[in-house]
Amino acid sequence: MIRHHPDKNMLLEYTVGSLPEGPNLIVAAHVQMCTECRAQYHTMNTLGGSILENCTEQSLKENAFEQLMGRIDQSPAPKGNTAADRPKISEPLLNDAPPVVHKLLAKNPPIKWKSITPALKMCRLSTGQDKYEVSFHRLSCGGKVAEHDHRGAELTLVLYGRFSDSNGVYGRGDFLLREPGEVHRPTVTEDQECLCFSAVQAPVALTGVNGWLLNRLIPFHPG
Ligand SMILES: [Zn+2]
Structure with a gap:
C-alpha cells in the first residue's frame, strides 16, 4: 500500500505541465503506480479542461500545445500496457x-x-x-x-x-x-x-x- 504521495501543489503543477523535467519524471512514475494520485490527476485535468474551454484563444499560453502533448506523453498508461508488451530489460x-x-x-x-x-x-x-x-x-x-x-x-x-x-x-x-x-x-x-x-x-x-x-x-x- 502506498502511503507517501506528492502534495496537492506538486500534483497540480504536474497536471498543468509546469514541473521541470527531472521532477516531472518522478511524479509521472508515481502517478502511474498510485490509484489515489491518478484519480486526483484526472479530476484536476477535467477541471482544467473545462476552464480552458471558457478561455479565449488569445489567452492561451504560446506553449500550451507543447505542454498538453507532454502531458499526454506521460499520462498513465492505457490498459494492456503490461510487462509482457515491453521490450526485455537488463535489470x-x-x-x-x-x-x-x-x-x-x-x-x-x-x-x-x-x-x-x-x-x-x-x-x-x-x-x-x-x-x-x-x-x-x-x-x-x-x-x-x-x-x-x-x-x-x-x-x-x-x-x-x-x-x-x-x-x-x-x-x-x-x-x-x-x-x-x-x-x-x-x-x-x-x-x-x-x-x-x-x-x-x-x-x-x-x-x-x-x-x-x-x-x-x-x-x-x-x-
Ligand atoms: Zn500517490
Missing part, C-alpha cells in the same frame, strides 16, 4: 517499473551500476535536461546510506523493496521530497534489496564520518 528489479521508467530505459544504454559504497550502487540516466540529475539508486539488504543533507530538492520514488529513515518507512510506490537543508540516513530492510528512482537538484552533502570523502567521489552530473 530484473525494474520489471514491474511504471511505463514512464521503461520509456526512459529504452532511450538509455543498458544499465551499468556504479558502486558508490559497498551498500550503494547508482546508475545515471540521460533525460535531455541539465537542471536535475536523474538516476537509479540500488541499496543492498540491510544497507545504510551515509547521513547526508540536501543543498537542493531531492525527489525519490521507491520502485522495489523498502527503506526507512527517521521520518518513516517507504515501500514500493512511495514518494519522498527532501527539501534543501534536510538531513537523513536511509536504511534498507534486511529481507530484500531496494531500488529507487530519483531526481536531485544539486549535489547532496554527506555529513557523516565518510561524508567528506564521498562528497568527492560522487560528482554531480545532471542530464
Whole structure:
C-alpha cells in the first residue's frame, strides 16, 4: 500500500505541465503506480479542461500545445500496457517499473551500476535536461546510506523493496521530497534489496564520518 504521495501543489503543477523535467519524471512514475494520485490527476485535468474551454484563444499560453502533448506523453498508461508488451530489460528489479521508467530505459544504454559504497550502487540516466540529475539508486539488504543533507530538492520514488529513515518507512510506490537543508540516513530492510528512482537538484552533502570523502567521489552530473 502506498502511503507517501506528492502534495496537492506538486500534483497540480504536474497536471498543468509546469514541473521541470527531472521532477516531472518522478511524479509521472508515481502517478502511474498510485490509484489515489491518478484519480486526483484526472479530476484536476477535467477541471482544467473545462476552464480552458471558457478561455479565449488569445489567452492561451504560446506553449500550451507543447505542454498538453507532454502531458499526454506521460499520462498513465492505457490498459494492456503490461510487462509482457515491453521490450526485455537488463535489470530484473525494474520489471514491474511504471511505463514512464521503461520509456526512459529504452532511450538509455543498458544499465551499468556504479558502486558508490559497498551498500550503494547508482546508475545515471540521460533525460535531455541539465537542471536535475536523474538516476537509479540500488541499496543492498540491510544497507545504510551515509547521513547526508540536501543543498537542493531531492525527489525519490521507491520502485522495489523498502527503506526507512527517521521520518518513516517507504515501500514500493512511495514518494519522498527532501527539501534543501534536510538531513537523513536511509536504511534498507534486511529481507530484500531496494531500488529507487530519483531526481536531485544539486549535489547532496554527506555529513557523516565518510561524508567528506564521498562528497568527492560522487560528482554531480545532471542530464
Ligand atoms: Zn500517490
